[in-house]
Structure formats: C-alpha cells, structure tokens
Amino acid sequence: MTGTLNEPHDDLLLAIERFKLVAKATHDVIWDWDLEKGTVWWNETMEEIFGYKPKEIESGPKSWFDRIHPDDQERVVNKIYGVIEKGESNWADNYRFRRSDGSYAQVHDRGYTIQREGKPVRMVGSMMDISPRLRADKALKESEENLKFAMHAAQLGTWNLNPADRWAFFNDRCKELFGNPDDKDMHYDTLAQLIHPDDRGRVSDAITRALDPAQRSTYNVRYRVIGAKDGIMRWLHCTGQAYFDQSGVPYRFSGISREITSEITSQEKIAWADQQAAMTIEGSGAGSFMVALGTNEIIYSPTMARIITGSEKSNMTREILLASLHPDDVPIRDEAYREAADNGELRYEARFIWNNGSVHWVRVLGRYLYDSLGKAVSLSGIVMDITDRIESEQRLKVNEEHLRTLIAQAPVATALFVGEDMVIDIPNEAMLKVWGKGDAVIGKPLRVALPELEGQPFLDILDRIYRTGEAYSEQGARADLVVGGKLQTFYYDYTYKPLKNAAGEVYAILDMAVDVTEQVISRQELERSEERYRQLASELEQRVTQRTNELHQANIELVNSNNNLQQFAYAASHDMQEPLRKIQSFSTRLQSTYAGQFDDNGKYMLNRIQDASKRMSAMIDDLLAYSRLTTREGEFSAVALGDIVSSVLADLEISIQEQNTEITVREMPVVWGNGQQLTQLMQNLVSNAIKYRLPEQESTIQIAYRNVEDAEKATLPKLLPDHRYIRLEVSDNGIGFDETYLDRIFQMFQRLHGRSEYSGSGIGLALCKKVVQNHHGYITAKSRPGEGATFIVYLPQPV
Known part of the structure; x- marks a missing residue:
C-alpha cells in the first residue's frame, strides 16, 4: 500500500490507531520504520516469535539489518534501499x-512505503516466520522420496x-x-495393441x-503384453481406480502395474507337477502286501514292488525290504513297529532307495491279524508313493519361507491375515510398530x-x-489405534491384496x-x-470499525462517570459535611451550656453523639480521599521515597511519641509515581x-526495601514489563492478624477488631x-x- 501524510490530523490519528489494532490482532511481527527520524518500531510479537523484547531492541534500522544472516544481508539491504531510492510502493x-x-x-518479509510529496518518509511491514512450513514441505518431500524408493524396490x-x-503417462518402470x-505411442488405442489378443x-x-x-x-486385472520394442511377452498385474467430479464425469484413471511373469510360470509348473502326480497315482494305485509272521514270507503286488524298489519284477524279501529303507529313516520304522505291537496299527512315512539309486517317499499303512489266542500271525497293508506330495509340501514350505523373507524385508509395513478369522501371520517390524502391540499379536485374529478396530471400516x-x-486400496x-496405552489417530496409504490357492x-x-500421518496433518x-x-481478511475491517465505535462509546461513558464522581465528591465535601458540623457544634454547646442539667445517662x-459524628466525618474524609485516587500516566514522575517517609513521620510525630514507638528507616530509593498518593x-x-x-x-517499626529480581517479578500480576521494581516492607511487632483474612483486610469497611479496641473507618x-x-x-x-505484621509493596522505578 502507498499512503500520504497530507490528510487531516484526526484521520492520521485514526489510521495510527487502526495500525496498532492490526499489529495486536495479527500473529506476524509488525515493524514501522520512520525514514526521517531513523527509528524502527516492533510490535510485541517480536518477543513471542524471535525472543526479543521490543523495548530492549536498538531503535535504528541496525536492529533489523544486523540480525539478517550474513549471506543474505547485502542482498536484502540493497533491495530495501533500492525501493526507497526509486520511490517504489x-x-x-x-x-x-x-x-x-x-x-536462524x-x-x-514485506514492506510498504508511505510517501509525502512523492518521497517515501515511512515504511511499514510485517515479517512472517515460515520455518515450520518449510520443515513440513521438507518432510513431505522426504516422504514422497521414501514412497518412490519403496515403489522402486518393489518394482x-x-x-x-x-x-x-x-x-x-507411464513412469520409467511402467514403460519397461x-x-x-x-x-508418440502413449495413446490408449496404440497401447491396447500391445495387449495379448486373448x-x-x-x-x-x-x-x-x-x-x-x-x-x-x-x-484389478492380470493380462499379457507384448513388448513394444523388445517383443518379450510379460504377465502384468494392474490395479487402479477412476476419479470422478461432482457431475459423475471421470477426470483421472490411475494405478500401478507389477510384473508377475515368474509367479505365473511357477504356478504353471506346480500345477503341471500336481497333475502329473495325480495321473501317476490314478494309474498305478496303491501296492498291497501281507507278511506271514511265522515264516517272514511276503506276499506282495507288482505295484508294491515298484513303489519300494522301482521294479515290478523285484524278488521282494524281508531283507530286500529292509535294505531298501533309507538308513536315516530306520529309527522311524522301528518306532512305528513298537507302537504297532501295542495297538495293532502300523503307520509311518519313510524314504526308500530304488535299484537305480533314486530316493522315494513311501507311506506304509498296516494292521496285525491275531489268532484265537491273541497271537499276531500276519501283517497286511498297503504302500503308497507320496514322493510328489512331500516334494510339493517342501516347495510350499520353501515358497512360504520366501514369502516370509519378502514380508520381513519389505520397505513398508506388511502383514498377512490368514483365513476368515483374519489370523495375524508374519507381520514385519514396521507393521508391529504401526500397531504398537509387539509380537504378542501373532497368531491372534485381527479383531481380537x-x-x-471395531466400528472402523477395516474389518468390513x-x-x-x-x-x-x-x-482394495x-x-x-x-x-484410530491404541499405541502406548493411548488411543491415537493416524493416517495411512494402504493396500489389501487377496492371496488365492490353486482352486x-x-x-x-x-x-x-x-504412514502418511505427518503429510495429512500438515495438509489439514x-x-x-x-x-x-x-x-480474518473478511472480518478485520468490521472488527476495527466495531472496536473504534466501542472505544468511542467507552470514552463517553468514562466522561459521564468522571462527572458523576466529581458531583459526588462535591456533595460529600459540602452537603454531607454541613449537617455533621451542625451536629458537632450544637452537641458541644449542649455540653458546655447545659452540662449541669444532664444526669449521667x-x-x-x-x-x-459527638463520637459518632466525628467517626462519620472521618469516614467521609476517607471516602473522599479514596474516590479522588484517579491518576493518569502523565501525572507520574520520579519521586524520592525517602522525602515522603520523612514528611509522613513528621506529621505523625505526636502519635509516635504518645505510643512510645521506635521507627527505623533504611535508605529509601527513587520510585515512579504520584507524590501525593504515595504520601497517603x-x-x-x-x-x-x-x-x-x-x-x-x-512498639518498634522498620521501613526497608530491596530490588526485585526478574524471577520474582514474573510471579506477580499486572506489573509494567519495561520497568524495574522495588519491594518496600513496613514491619511492626504489634498484634498481627491471621493470614486467613489476608484478602479481607484490603476491602472497604472491613475490620478484624471492634471500634472499642481500635479506632478507624x-x-x-x-x-x-x-x-x-x-x-x-x-x-x-x-x-x-x-507476632507483628509486615506489609509488602511492589512499586515501579523510573526507566
């Protein structure tokens, strides 16, 4: 803004008042540079934001320029003076x-010049601390970089x-x-030709x-693409969603793509192996056997011989059977036979070495037959080649371990929920940290x-x-998660990916x-x-106008109040005192003229009557003194407190002598105030x-003082921030009082003792x-x- 100083004086005062109100209302640091006087004024926000008290800062522009970083100082100062010299606004x-x-x-920072006759004479402006916003921008950038790194790591x-x-539009990975x-080929019609026709x-x-x-x-779709330049066929898994405006028209369609060629190939291989195993079992069936325990003769089917030795023509004997068993699995067979001797059921799985040296897994199921005396006479059963199943389980175990490793090493919080109950399985450290529960949650249903999470949308x-x-993403x-025993709110970008079996x-x-909590909160x-x-921008002018009207009305009410107070003071000092003087005068004449005619009563x-009229006169005088205690700042000056104490002691000399009181007065300081009121x-x-x-x-009385430190000053209410203070103490060894009544003694007409004991209003x-x-x-x-009393008074000293 550019202003002039040619308006009427009243308008200028109004503008200055508005400027002060704006300076108090805003959270920015407001400064006012008088180019003619060479002084710079700062508002109170300078202390709140930068720690400098405005009264303690040098008055010239050096208070501003010397606090600019050395690397920025020359540039900033030159630009400011350039604006002033060119008369810019x-x-x-x-x-x-x-x-x-x-x-730092x-x-x-921005400033506006006020010109007079085309020459800048004043510059006012405001300084905003943007450090928090820059830190938030930096954190957001780091989070975005972390997300990019995670996406890059996940390919x-x-x-x-x-x-x-x-x-x-594709990023580099998507183009690959x-x-x-x-x-030029990034149009949908052209890209669609790269999708496999099927x-x-x-x-x-x-x-x-x-x-x-x-x-x-x-x-959410899986499909094949033929590379635009390399001609390689790849399986892709693409997920995404469209975004619609308020009228339902889509304005953006975006998502992510991931190559799943190796997964599809592995699944095809596993499916092929499972199919081959099923065909083998269906074609060969199970092999049967029977052992006569008396002669150890084995009756067996050709399929059983093939399953055990690899050849249907093998001459199977007990020795050949034992020799074909893998040495490491002999303990398994022996333990199974010991259990069968007890319960009659034979059941075990072990490896057998074929004639060609290959190793195969075999499942043996059998049952003992007993004679009428309960003696086992034979063992019959079947054998099944389970090599394919065992190898599939081992592959599944390897794949599961691979999945666990991927989840544990994932750059983002990752976990697996198994079954309809959503049992928590293999959460990585990042996910455990998100939940704030530790590894005790593993193996439990998510809702337990x-x-x-009950009442939140995630379980549904x-x-x-x-x-x-x-x-879903x-x-x-x-x-809302309970972390550290406290329910807290977080924000996340998340994806739920279903895992399916062969069926x-x-x-x-x-x-x-x-976790994007910081970014979301910063945005909010x-x-x-x-x-x-x-x-604030829309209401500021209304508030300034309203406040100006309120101040005008308050001034009118204050003038009326002062006039009423003056009228009361006049009535109290003249109209109210006159009847009392007559009461005192006539009662004195009655006492002197007709004293002999009155009885004792x-x-x-x-x-x-005379005592009551004297008390009422003293009370009126005290009320007048209290009502006249209205002091403006302009009536303050440096006052020698020692002179006031000396004057007071001189006035009270008779009372001091009558009460035989010893008064000790230390050296008194100079204070800032009104001499007449300080005397009272x-x-x-x-x-x-x-x-x-x-x-x-x-009776002894001591009057002393000491300077007040900043720490003590900070504990006291409504003190002037730019003044030093003294602590004045008036101590006596008199009757004292209970501190329970501390607030009461400073109130009007409050007494802790009866008038018969001590006089006063x-x-x-x-x-x-x-x-x-x-x-x-x-x-x-x-x-x-x-035990006496000590009255403590805090008074300001001159600046």
Whole structure:
C-alpha cells in the first residue's frame, strides 16, 4: 500500500490507531520504520516469535539489518534501499533472521512505503516466520522420496490415463513393462495393441466398468503384453481406480502395474507337477502286501514292488525290504513297529532307495491279524508313493519361507491375515510398530488383537475382500489405534491384496501400509490456516470499525462517570459535611451550656453523639480521599521515597511519641509515581503499624526495601514489563492478624477488631491497595497473631 501524510490530523490519528489494532490482532511481527527520524518500531510479537523484547531492541534500522544472516544481508539491504531510492510502493523478500538464542528462522518479509510529496518518509511491514512450513514441505518431500524408493524396490510401475483425450503417462518402470514404447505411442488405442489378443477384451471390459459412474469398479486385472520394442511377452498385474467430479464425469484413471511373469510360470509348473502326480497315482494305485509272521514270507503286488524298489519284477524279501529303507529313516520304522505291537496299527512315512539309486517317499499303512489266542500271525497293508506330495509340501514350505523373507524385508509395513478369522501371520517390524502391540499379536485374529478396530471400516473391508477376492486400496485413510496405552489417530496409504490357492479361493490377505500421518496433518493444518486467513481478511475491517465505535462509546461513558464522581465528591465535601458540623457544634454547646442539667445517662448519650459524628466525618474524609485516587500516566514522575517517609513521620510525630514507638528507616530509593498518593500510602501503613501495637511491649517499626529480581517479578500480576521494581516492607511487632483474612483486610469497611479496641473507618488499607493499583504495583502482607505484621509493596522505578 502507498499512503500520504497530507490528510487531516484526526484521520492520521485514526489510521495510527487502526495500525496498532492490526499489529495486536495479527500473529506476524509488525515493524514501522520512520525514514526521517531513523527509528524502527516492533510490535510485541517480536518477543513471542524471535525472543526479543521490543523495548530492549536498538531503535535504528541496525536492529533489523544486523540480525539478517550474513549471506543474505547485502542482498536484502540493497533491495530495501533500492525501493526507497526509486520511490517504489512495496518490497518483499525471503531471508534468514537471527533469533535471540542465536538460531536462524526462515522469514517472509514485506514492506510498504508511505510517501509525502512523492518521497517515501515511512515504511511499514510485517515479517512472517515460515520455518515450520518449510520443515513440513521438507518432510513431505522426504516422504514422497521414501514412497518412490519403496515403489522402486518393489518394482512397481505407475500409470495415469486421461479419460478425456485417452493419452497415458507411464513412469520409467511402467514403460519397461510395456517394452519402452515411444512418447508418440502413449495413446490408449496404440497401447491396447500391445495387449495379448486373448486378453484384450477382458482388459477393455475392466476399464469400461472402472470408468462407468454407475459402477465405479476397482480396476484389478492380470493380462499379457507384448513388448513394444523388445517383443518379450510379460504377465502384468494392474490395479487402479477412476476419479470422478461432482457431475459423475471421470477426470483421472490411475494405478500401478507389477510384473508377475515368474509367479505365473511357477504356478504353471506346480500345477503341471500336481497333475502329473495325480495321473501317476490314478494309474498305478496303491501296492498291497501281507507278511506271514511265522515264516517272514511276503506276499506282495507288482505295484508294491515298484513303489519300494522301482521294479515290478523285484524278488521282494524281508531283507530286500529292509535294505531298501533309507538308513536315516530306520529309527522311524522301528518306532512305528513298537507302537504297532501295542495297538495293532502300523503307520509311518519313510524314504526308500530304488535299484537305480533314486530316493522315494513311501507311506506304509498296516494292521496285525491275531489268532484265537491273541497271537499276531500276519501283517497286511498297503504302500503308497507320496514322493510328489512331500516334494510339493517342501516347495510350499520353501515358497512360504520366501514369502516370509519378502514380508520381513519389505520397505513398508506388511502383514498377512490368514483365513476368515483374519489370523495375524508374519507381520514385519514396521507393521508391529504401526500397531504398537509387539509380537504378542501373532497368531491372534485381527479383531481380537486390535479390538479398537471395531466400528472402523477395516474389518468390513477385509471380510468383503475374503468373500469377493477383489483387492482394495485407499490413500490417507484415518485409523484410530491404541499405541502406548493411548488411543491415537493416524493416517495411512494402504493396500489389501487377496492371496488365492490353486482352486482360486482366497486363503489369506496381504496388508501393506505407509504412514502418511505427518503429510495429512500438515495438509489439514494448511487448509485450516488458509481458511482462518480468509476469515480474518473478511472480518478485520468490521472488527476495527466495531472496536473504534466501542472505544468511542467507552470514552463517553468514562466522561459521564468522571462527572458523576466529581458531583459526588462535591456533595460529600459540602452537603454531607454541613449537617455533621451542625451536629458537632450544637452537641458541644449542649455540653458546655447545659452540662449541669444532664444526669449521667444524658451525658453518656451526648458523648456518644459527638463520637459518632466525628467517626462519620472521618469516614467521609476517607471516602473522599479514596474516590479522588484517579491518576493518569502523565501525572507520574520520579519521586524520592525517602522525602515522603520523612514528611509522613513528621506529621505523625505526636502519635509516635504518645505510643512510645521506635521507627527505623533504611535508605529509601527513587520510585515512579504520584507524590501525593504515595504520601497517603505511607501515612496509612505507618499509622496502622503505630495503632495496632501490643500494650505490654515496646512498639518498634522498620521501613526497608530491596530490588526485585526478574524471577520474582514474573510471579506477580499486572506489573509494567519495561520497568524495574522495588519491594518496600513496613514491619511492626504489634498484634498481627491471621493470614486467613489476608484478602479481607484490603476491602472497604472491613475490620478484624471492634471500634472499642481500635479506632478507624476501615478504609485505610483499601485506599493503600487503590494507590498501589494506580501505580501498576502489587500489595500483600505476612503476619501471625501476636507476632507483628509486615506489609509488602511492589512499586515501579523510573526507566
């Protein structure tokens, strides 16, 4: 903004008042540089953000320029003076600004010149600390880089298709999966020709369902592509989804692609091996045998001979049978025969070495036959070649170990949920850290291990995936998890991938998650900050206008209040005192003229009238003194407290002598205040100390002070931040009081003792509190009954 100084004086004052209100309302550091006087003013936010108290900063522009980072200083200063010399209207820059602790903050600073007769005479502006935003941007960038690294490590390709013009964008990995097509060939119609003809229709249908606003299906399809340049056929697994505007029109279609050629090949090999094993079993069947235990003669089928030795023509004997057993499995056979002797059932699995040296797994099932005396006479049973099954189990075990290794080494949080109950299996360390539960959750159903998921969408989504076999992913999803015994909110990008067996049935779900809590919170905070900024911008002018009207109304009410107070003071000092003076005058004349005509009771009542009128006159005088305690800052000056104490002691000399009081006064300082009111303060404190003495002991009073340290000052309310303070103490050895009544003694008309014991109106200490408040100070006391009292007063000193 560019302003002039040619407007009327009142308008300028109003503009200055508005500027101060804006300086208080904003969280930015506001500065005002008077180019003619060479002074720079800073608002209070300078201390809040950078740790500098505005009153402690040098007044010239060096207070600004010397705190700019040396590497930025010359550039910033030259640009500022360039704007001033050219008479331009504004300046803005980003640079580093030194905090009070020596560290540097990144700030965005902008200033606007105020001109008079075409010449800049003033520059005002605001400085914003943008360090938190830069740190958030850096964290977001690091998170994005980590995500890119994770996707690179997982060999994932990303793609994005514009539904409007059907042009596609692939990252480098995705281009590799399609054989690196040229940029001119990145249109959908051209890319579709790279899909295997047998799969092309299925892919087209899946895309159509995903882009249909009525269906909005998740895109999840496996198909073959023929490389654009290398001609290599690859199996791809592509997942993604379309994004729709409010009218239901798709504006983006994106997802990821992963090569699954090796997985498909392995599955085909395993399926082929399983098929071959099934054909072998079906063709050969099981071999049967019977052993006559008396002669050890073996009756067997040719299939049994082939299963044991590899040849149907083998002359099978017990010795040949034992010799064919793998040496390492002899203990297995012996243990099985010992158990069979007890229960009559023979059952074991062992390896047998064929005549050609090959090793085969055989399952032996048998049963003893007994005679009428219970003696075993024969053993009959069957043998089955289970080599294929064992090898399949071993391959499955190897694949499972491979899967466990992949999950454990995955760069993102990963876990496997097995079965309809979603039993937690092989979660990696990153996932255990996400859940905050430790490895005790392994083997438990997910809803049991993490009961806080009840009522959240994840369990229902997993159940649906298990039923339908359709993968699911979500970005920035909210999850409420109990971590460290406390329910906390996090945000994740996650994917649920169903795993299927050879029959196409889902047997487990793979969960992969990336913690994006910081990014989501940063985005939410940025959105809230932008909304607050918009609201403040729209409401600022209304608030300034409203506040100006309120201040104007308050000034009118204050003037009326002061006028009423003056009228009350006049009435109290004239109209109210006049009847009292007549009462006192006539009662005195009655006493002097007709004293002889009154009996003792009449004299007593006349004395009571005179005492009551004196007390009321004193109370009116005290109330007048209290009501007149209105002091403006302009009436403050440096006051020698020692002179005031000396004056007060001189006024109270008669009372001091009558009460035989010894008063000790230390050297007193100079304070900042109003001399007349400080005199009232000291007179009330000293007269109270004289009045409330113990009759049985000599009265002593001490008046002393000390300087107040910053730590003590910080504990006291409503002190001037730019003034030093002294602690004044008036101590006596009088009757004291119970500190339970500490707040009560400073209130109007409050007394702890009856009038018959000690005279007074009950206003003195209230007047002391009012004087101290007028001086931006603080008053309190310490005492115990019978042990004297110490009244403590905090007063400011001149700057």
